Amino acid sequence: MASRHHDIADDLRHQITTGRIKPGERLPSESRLAGQYKVSTATLRRALTVLQGQGLVEKIHGRGNFVRRPFRKITYVGGWGMLDPRTAADADLRVTVRTTALGARGDLTALLRVPDGCPLTEFLCLSYEGESPHSLARIYVPHDLAPNEVFGDGSSSARMEASFTVPNPPPAEVRETVSARLPTPDEASTLRINSALAVLAITRVAADTAGRVVEAALLVFPGDRVDAVFTTHHVIDQRETQR
Template identity: 60%
Template structure:
């Protein structure tokens, strides 16, 4: 079987990928302008952009609006285990707090009446200047306090729903990722000992830096072990 001839965009992407992985193009370096690169490879600007989009989807470069395309710093991988992201000292988190009222899917997630007062914590983690993950955490206003939701111990049980999808335009912009890079979307609902929902978290983890670890505990039949 004869291998198909690689397309121009793949040939360009292969060349730039090789320059990045061998260190010829170092992390943080700004690539030449798109018209200049297109002229260098003797292709149209749209063809050049499709080649760059392949590298953006792999997490090798990032496009910063108004500045250009840059070789990405090697990113730490995020591990989601036991209902939470494992802590990483190299990441810092910016948090924006907003008061709002329950509407849409928040009503069913938190099991509250429409327009119930809520507090939203918008959390964006960074490694250096690069955004790393995005989370929106919703808590009933009467449970909100000076402590952040993940610092409290009121939650007794968490239910996690995990799916893979393409990011929304807002998510792609906030995380500075390509709209073609899949994200791991996690919806976590936490309840207390009475069954009341105390927190609903919507986490977005880019697939080029995320792992999810699930651990299953098997209950033993104590009666079967006795006698």
């Protein structure tokens, strides 16, 4: 026999998928729903957890539970990490950027090829579609190369493209490591996703012509919100074509 919380989840799911409860609409309070279904608050919360795991409901701290709007995908173009401007514009994303000065530690020393304690600037970029987090980027730059005139200090807002701007001059080498994995607890909390939803994680390291790393970026996209496109250009030797 199905447990009571699954019955409640099925009923709420039906109301959502048939449009009776519309995207973006706030659900009644948990206590009111518990009374409506004649169950304990704990049982009602288990039902909501099922819907949250299916991406139908989003719980916003201090505001309540909302029917999640369908997310539109963006396109990540490999080779530098530019976002396709068409999909970025369609999604109408906004980005909050927070800058922090710190010293290189642990994995960052290897990624940026710098000694322990080397001064860095971290740009924590969190994109939103409406009020819902869409993607997360932690970008590390040697402190003397940090574009303070663009990002400033503290918190700010910017277009999505701002966190993927190509520096001038552009890097001579870009290395990207792409993996699909489960989110860390911090990533799941920040992006408000179920811990069972796979994310696309991209580690991007860019170096200049002298081999100095000018940026290391740790990008995290929930798997249902992004397509990644990588294109390889082969240089054909003219002598080969004349044979």
